[in-house]
Amino acid sequence: MSGSSQNGETRTNNQRHLSSYVPRLGPGGVSLWVFYPSIILIVAVCVLTMAFPDRAGEFLSTIQENVVGTFGWYYVVLVILFMIFAIWMGVSRFGDITLGKDGEPAQFSLVAWFAMLFAAGMGIGLVFFGVAEPLMHYDSPRPGEGAGPAADENGFGAEGIGSEGADLAQYAMAQTFIHWGIHAWAIYVVVGLALAYAIHRKGRPVSIRWALEPLLGAERVRGWLGDVIDTAAIIGTLFGVATSLGLGVEQIGAGLESLGAIDDANTGVSVLLIAVITSVAVVSVVTGVERGIKWLSNVNLGLAGAFLIAMLLLGPTLFLVRELVQSIGVYIQNLVPLTFDTSAYAGAEGEAWQGSWTTFYWGWWISWAPFVGVFIARISKGRTIREFVAGVLIVPTLVTFLWFSVLGGSALHRQLYGEGGLVNRDSLDPFERVIPENALFELLSDVRFGTILSGVAIIMVTIFFVTSSDSGSLVVDMLASGGEQEPPTWSRVMFAVLEGAVAAGLLLAGGLQALRTGAILTALPFSLVMIAMMWATYRSLRAEHHVRRATQERESRQELEQNVRRSVTDELSEMTDRR
Known part of the structure; x- marks a missing residue:
């Protein structure tokens, strides 16, 4: 029997065996012990944050x-482990294993796959922080980094300092690359690979719990422990998506204010925008992956590409191209020290900086990992492990670097060599000196066709809002319905509404700071699940590799025996003929 035939037979037997693993579904096709506990906890958080926003804000700040x-420090070490694991999976002996049946073609084309991956992964965040983050790291560097001659009397980046601030600006871009580059996508690889292997290779349902089957066993995965795992994944996913939606709607409000469409982009306006755009997302929800999400992702990828090219051509083009090449070099040079940096010698200020930036990002990406992991696993059928790792880890990272080099580089060029004005010099709070949701539109106000580009940016964020909400709703609903790849539409609509409600609740409880805290907190319990996922994935791949190698050795022996017998037969035949 050939290796592919044996593997196919094994998967068929596994799928038959799963007939006894049918989840306990209630009315409407949802899993009783996952759906209702998740809903109760999420609704309780929404009600409490909206009813007592001040107390909720203080509570979140204390936590x-x-x-x-x-x-x-734990988040830092964790992300280092995820990076090592992701890279190892891509270059290891397991890389040629197909996430599906052997020889099965990919479900989506490379362009469509990448568009959906990128739109679901971090689209809103890129638009929100594309201009602001490099500018903020330049103006308010990590405590202990030292601004030197580039600092004013308060330690912030000085106005119009020209070449003296070049080193500080270059550090700012490298720090941004750390937060948005390989580290972030390695987190997605851990969850996505574990799930894609369990779903497409082993025939398991689309559910976080089944990625841990090699460790926990089928009975525990099917029981209450599996319910707890999926419930935690739902809550983490919903709060992670809500964080992005909150950031996106704040930027939409700032954009509308810059265009004169509204007078004041306050929290009330943001909540209203969440309600309106969530309604649009609900329309996309009912169309599914093959139509709504795929179509919107392709449109937005084209829109983002056109916006990026326009900014490159209308800005200091040659400087931006040179800056991209140089920043990648500085990023590689500082990759190890910045990866391991925990601000240990920077005191309370360093600890606060770490929480506002690096720890926030690692928590944000981990809280998104169930959502993005399930989603990219769902759309990665037919890819080999090596293709999966390369596609998820390398390509989005390079595009992200290009995005920040063009947008952030334009802001830094204006601040260093142009008229400046992107930093509020009257405040000592870094998040008031550069307001993230306003930074993009302040930059565009001085660019040719800035009004048109501002409108394009608002449309981009809106579509990213819709695709994030739609994708998040699909993932949460799959988890809540026992792993069904086409879960009930009514519950997807309900989860889309809940995501908007959580985003509104967090905004009322303290705006950006509450959103940051929510991401950090929801990541902590799920990080333990991700550690288990790495070990479970390795055990599964190692077991399959041993089976494949044993099969190949047996087939080689059989082929050798056949060749020997054939040779002996031919030799005897020749001897007989000679006689």
């Missing part, structure tokens, strides 16, 4: 201080 102070 953030404790979590960052205690677990900041």
